[in-house]
């Protein structure tokens with residue numbers, strides 16, 4: 001796909017899914033703002049992307065309104081506008097309900113919901129000017145209930161429905177869509193597997209979870225994001241696209 005000259009901000013692009021989304025946009029000719037929660041994590045990603053000229057560092061804590069606004073503004077200032085916002089920054093931890101405390105609740109809501117909303121709010125004027133679009137990263141756990149990750153499910157379900165509401169409110173100027181990945185091979189699931197009593201068995205359980213019997217690659221999520229952000233999807237808004245190997249198709 002051709003994104004020559006398009007101006008893109010990917011939140012949480014210092015590693016994982018967001019890093020590959022940023023890399024794929026750069027490969028397709030876009031100018032990309034790289035975000036992560038710290039200067040160090042963004043510097044590290046910038047170094048890994050050394051072959052690409054058209055990138056800028058936009059570190060900022062997406063868990064705060066100030067952090068969202070300064071990150072979005074850094075991208076707009078550097079590129080003189082914005083065409084695509086990918087809200088990818090997110091946190092996810094699994095715990096039984098009885099062990100979910102206020103700190104965990106706040107951490108999930110601050111990044112996954114509040115941060116996503118305030119990045120959109122900050123970016124909408126620039127996106128309206130460019131007739132741009134937003135792609136949110138939710139989860140299959142935003143479409144179905146998954147025991148053991150109730151707080152995460154709540155935030156990602158919120159992303160799915162906020163995508164719909166926002167799409168209606170800011171149409172026809174700006175499209176808003178959402179991608180719902182199943183398990184993807186990143187730090188997020190590797191770290192949670194390591195914490196289990198039998199990490200190998202847990203990894204196998206994640207493979208078996210999807211009817212297609214594997215874990216997704218970060219690139220497979222990137223392809224879906226690029227499709228929704230592209231001209232091919234110009235009549236699509238308010239939708240949620242599962243990239244989950246069939247998990248949410250039913251039992």
Ligand SMILES: NC(=O)c1ccc[n+]([C@@H]2O[C@H](COP(=O)([O-])OP(=O)(O)OC[C@H]3O[C@@H](n4cnc5c(N)ncnc54)[C@H](OP(=O)(O)O)[C@@H]3O)[C@@H](O)[C@H]2O)c1
Pocket residue numbers: 011012013014015016017018035036037038041042060061062063088089090091092111137138139140180181182183184185186187188189
């Ligand atoms: N992996 C999966 O199986 C899976 C499945 C469904 C949905 N998702 C969703 O996909 C998205 C990316 O997940 P991932 O697996 O790539 O996660 P990851 O490997 O843990 O990476 C998370 C990214 O988000 C950034 N981030 C976290 N908190 C932030 C904050 N407060 N401010 C700015 N950046 C922040 C991290 O930056 P730092 O490097 O600075 O920490 C990092 O770049 C998330 O929204 C996640 O919920 C993942």
